Amino acid sequence: EPEVTQTPSHQVTQMGQEVILRCVPISNHLYFYWYRQILGQKVEFLVSFYNNEISEKSEIFDDQFSVERPDGSNFTLKIRSTKLEDSAMYFCASGGTSGFGELFFGEGSRLTVL
């Protein structure tokens, strides 16, 4: 069964450092998302991406965040200068050709900012 894969599974970084989280969505999907979940809290939407551009973003997704689909297969989330409060599990998701039906989530990348 096709799946969304994310790397790294866990990253520890110092405050102020740049971090790139990588995702390989399901191959024929067209809609891509990043979510995050701070420990013990809800899964929060960050950004959606379609047709090589951001289609929607939340208030969390400020200028420190960016997304890119550099090569047609990977989908990356960059945090330019990490803060302590960026520590969370980050989930990538992709959706099919119609943008409807289910979204498939990866297993997540745990980011720990020290």
Place this chain on the structure above:
Amino acid sequence: DAKTTQPPSMDCAEGRAANLPCNHSTISGNEYVYWYRQIHSQGPQYIIHGLKNNETNEMASLIITEDRKSSTLILPHATLRDTAVYYCIVRVHQSKLTFGKGITLSVRP
């Protein structure tokens, strides 16, 4: 914010049916009802979705009331591995999923 309300938790015995309720009284005509679950800290897993008809797949059944203001997810024979947080979400075409707090289902032996 999430447009659904769910009880915070429930439990059921292994092998019995688990019936998870959800209220979505402000649902719009073009919004579907989706159910996802999250086992521990894993990525959310799709279970089922529907518009107005009842739906069934290999994982669960979804019963939507005629007025579409509430629904019930049914796990017909719950196992210990079904212990998870279950999210009821309403969603329009091509929009994001908005997660609430969900309902924590505990399946007891």
